[in-house]
Amino acid sequence: xxxxxxxxxxxxxxxxxxxxxxxxxxxxxxxxxxxxxxxxxxxxxxxxxxxxxxxxxxxxxxxxxxxxxxxxxxxxxxxxxxxxxxxxxxxxxxxxxxxxxxxxxxxxxxxxxxxxxxxxxxxxxxxxxxxxxxxxxxxxxxxxxxxxxxxxxxxxxxxxxxxxxxxxxxxxxxxxxxxxxxxxxxxxxxxxxxxxxxxxxxxxxxxxxxxxxxxxxxxxxxxxxxxxxxxxxxxxxxxxxxxxxxxxxxxxxxxxxxxxxxxxxxxxxxxxxxxxxxxxxxxxxxxxxxxxxxxxxxxxxxxxxxxxxxxxxxxxxxxxxxxxxxxxxxxxxxxxxxxxxxxxxxxxxxxxxxxxxxxxxxxxxxxxxxxxxxxxxxxxxxxxxxxxxxxxxxxxxxxxxxxxxxxxxxxxxxxxxxxxxxxxxxxxxxxxxxxxxxxxxxxxxxxxxxxxxxxxxxxxxxxxxxxxxxxxxxxxxxxxxxxxxxxxxxxxxxxxxxxxxxxxxxxxxxxxxxxxxxxxxxxxxxxxxxxxxxxxxxxxxxxxxxxx
Ligand SMILES: [Ca+2]
Ligand SMILES: [Ca+2]
Ligand SMILES: [Zn+2]
Numbered sequence: 001x002x003x004x005x006x007x008x009x010x011x012x013x014x015x016x017x018x019x020x021x022x023x024x025x026x027x028x029x030x031x032x033x034x035x036x037x038x039x040x041x042x043x044x045x046x047x048x049x050x051x052x053x054x055x056x057x058x059x060x061x062x063x064x065x066x067x068x069x070x071x072x073x074x075x076x077x078x079x080x081x082x083x084x085x086x087x088x089x090x091x092x093x094x095x096x097x098x099x100x101x102x103x104x105x106x107x108x109x110x111x112x113x114x115x116x117x118x119x120x121x122x123x124x125x126x127x128x129x130x131x132x133x134x135x136x137x138x139x140x141x142x143x144x145x146x147x148x149x150x151x152x153x154x155x156x157x158x159x160x161x162x163x164x165x166x167x168x169x170x171x172x173x174x175x176x177x178x179x180x181x182x183x184x185x186x187x188x189x190x191x192x193x194x195x196x197x198x199x200x201x202x203x204x205x206x207x208x209x210x211x212x213x214x215x216x217x218x219x220x221x222x223x224x225x226x227x228x229x230x231x232x233x234x235x236x237x238x239x240x241x242x243x244x245x246x247x248x249x250x251x252x253x254x255x256x257x258x259x260x261x262x263x264x265x266x267x268x269x270x271x272x273x274x275x276x277x278x279x280x281x282x283x284x285x286x287x288x289x290x291x292x293x294x295x296x297x298x299x300x301x302x303x304x305x306x307x308x309x310x311x312x313x314x315x316x317x318x319x320x321x322x323x324x325x326x327x328x329x330x331x332x333x334x335x336x337x338x339x340x341x342x343x344x345x346x347x348x349x350x351x352x353x354x355x356x357x358x359x360x361x362x363x364x365x366x367x368x369x370x371x372x373x374x375x376x377x378x379x380x381x382x383x384x385x386x387x388x389x390x391x392x393x394x395x396x397x398x399x400x401x402x403x404x405x406x407x408x409x410x411x412x413x414x415x416x417x418x419x420x421x422x423x424x425x426x427x428x429x430x431x432x433x434x435x436x437x438x439x440x441x442x443x444x445x446x447x448x449x450x451x452x453x454x455x456x457x458x459x460x461x462x463x464x465x466x467x468x469x470x471x472x473x474x475x476x477x478x479x480x481x482x483x484x485x486x487x488x489x490x491x492x493x494x495x496x497x498x499x500x501x502x503x504x505x506x507x508x509x510x511x512x513x514x515x516x517x518x519x520x521x522x523x524x525x526x527x528x529x530x531x532x533x534x535x536x537x538x539x540x541x542x543x544x545x546x547x548x
Pocket of ligand 3: 344348368371
């Protein structure tokens, strides 16, 4: 369809200027040598005269007028008509200020003689559309049906029935169609649903907070799937539907409105974790190369893990590499509802693709420590500090529990206040408090089958370095050494820990190696004379190291 920009040629038509070529039979008047030429004051004046004449002939009808508050300009719209029928796409806008016409914009068509009596009735046009859409129950919004003039080409104007049609049970099927009123041919059809590849979902997290997140529209359903549109990595969140061994699904809704569920949190928080690592450290995704991230929520059972838990699976077994959020009994407890847990798992993936700390003994404890530290940092970056749901604190995983509770959660501010062994149901002889000082390191423990517990204390001893971070970032006093540290703030402490863990540690790094890496990082980032370096030393002394 050829539309004609008013400002480009209209005056020239009236001038019949020999300077400009006129394409055979059409109003596509332009200077072939200068097709990009825009309107000047003279051509605008000619548009004004033309429009005045055409209005008198009844070929333009004022449809609406809007005054813009910012500029105090009134924008008056005129619809092109022929024999009382609207011309599809023909509209001129006149801009007026203080009663004076400023200029014009819009498009119109030059139409010769035209028969405006249709051969087909609207009912026959609907029959044609039912064949076209292969749906004998196709319905029209009958109050929207109009006979219009449809410009098919430069010289080809058709009488057409413009109709809005719908399919039963398909709320996202809503199309405008133009049916040739002589032949029954469908001239043009398009969806009235404004669909973009990129869509933004609105949802409610498990603990009642509202969130926005990227989704994808496909076949009338919205999916928790960002195909590298909002963020430069592909993110998919799968709904395991609390069942075992079945086909797995990417979560979807029909209207992009997501009811309260931890799957909403998981999808949103993984995006937040991506943003945090990119904004703070320039890290593009878990592997710094925008690797695809899959998350699996509502997982019923993986092996014998029949309890609410979350983990990072770096291998391709199970359903695939990604983050798993287990919820076998559909209880009100959900790990995915806690931003620090999602941040914790995401940080495990960062570790895999950076230091790759071996998940056993002290290196394993450091792997866990990095995840607790940055799970909490991410919580502080996206939530206000406070107590209760959706608030940032120094406790780990509290939003996973319902009703809200801090008990049975690891604490960074006071690790000794909790005992993971007690929580896990071991007999009282095992009830070591979570350690806050290297003198409190829990020895290797064995279960009744003689098997080493917790991969040689990866979680059990994983509270000392998170407490170190707390002392440096927030400030505080260690319960064992009674040494005080002045806090330098999370914003300054986080780069030290990120640099040490991601850039300096190796698969076999132990606690002492970690202490050395942290000192090196503080020295490199802030200098030997800095407060940050001095407090890093203080904090290491507080948890039991001798530092010169
Ligand atoms: Ca919290
Ligand atoms: Ca927390
Ligand atoms: Zn972990």
